[in-house]
Amino acid sequence: MNLKDLDISKIITEDLIDLDLQAATKLEAIEELTHLLYVNKCISSEKGFIKDVLYRESEGITGLENGIAIPHGKSESVIKTSLAVGRTKQPIEWESLDGNPIEIIILFAVKNTDSTTVHIKLLQKVAILLADDEVIERFHTIETKQEIIHLLSKNND
Numbered sequence: 001m002n003l004k005d006l007d008i009s010k011i012i013t014e015d016l017i018d019l020d021l022q023a024a025t026k027l028e029a030i031e032e033l034t035h036l037l038y039v040n041k042c043i044s045s046e047k048g049f050i051k052d053v054l055y056r057e058s059e060g061i062t063g064l065e066n067g068i069a070i071p072h073g074k075s076e077s078v079i080k081t082s083l084a085v086g087r088t089k090q091p092i093e094w095e096s097l098d099g100n101p102i103e104i105i106i107l108f109a110v111k112n113t114d115s116t117t118v119h120i121k122l123l124q125k126v127a128i129l130l131a132d133d134e135v136i137e138r139f140h141t142i143e144t145k146q147e148i149i150h151l152l153s154k155n156n157d
Contacts, residue, residue, distance in 0.1 A: 008125065009153045012083040014145040015040050021086040021105070026094045030054070030071060033084040033107040041079060042109055048077035049109065063096025066136045070126060072108035074119060081118060082109045083126075085148055087139075104139050129154060 016036050023029035034050050037043045053073035056062070063069040084107045091101035106126060110119045129135050129152065138151055 007153070008083065008122075009149055011081055011122070012085065012149055012152060013040070014149065016042070016082060016084045017145040017148050018084075018086045019142070019145065019148075021088045023086070023088050023092060024090065025092060026057075026069075026102075027054075029086060029088060029092060029102075029105050030107065033086050033105060036084045036086075037082060037107070037109050040082075042082040042084075043075070043077045044079055045077040049073055049075050052077065053107070061095045061097060063094040063102050064130060065096065065098040065100070066130075066133075067091060067100060067103040067140065068106070068130055068136065069094050069096065069102040069104070070106045070108065070123065070130075072110065072119075072123070074110040074112055076112050078109045078111045081111050081122070083107065083122075083152070084109065085152070087142075126152070 021029055021032050023032050030050060030053055034046050038046045043049045052075035053071050056073055057071060062071045086105045088103050091103050094102035142148055
């Protein structure tokens, strides 16, 4: 599968986006986004998925630069590979490459049975988008869930 074949709009819906997260901590942000995945039947266990995400967090920094973090869990709990996106009201502490707090969280939920390739391609596609300053700026100012889906679905040529 090449990057162009990966259609992000198939793994994120408006129901998996919250532009008004109440979280004040990294754990609360992960819990809120995990709950979205759970109620939308993307994962079977909030507790199991959070455990896998926190395990991955312990292995390395998922906070990028410019207030964006991309935590992810490859987990038995994942029913279908999905993305949940949140924006916090206040910046929250998160280990990040630039040492700054985070406001935008893109949580990856990847099925254990998915090949590593799908997981890597998904991260790669989002990372390419996040290398674009204009995209990052839009993430911070975006008003609607539809705009987030549109932004994430931009083609990476």
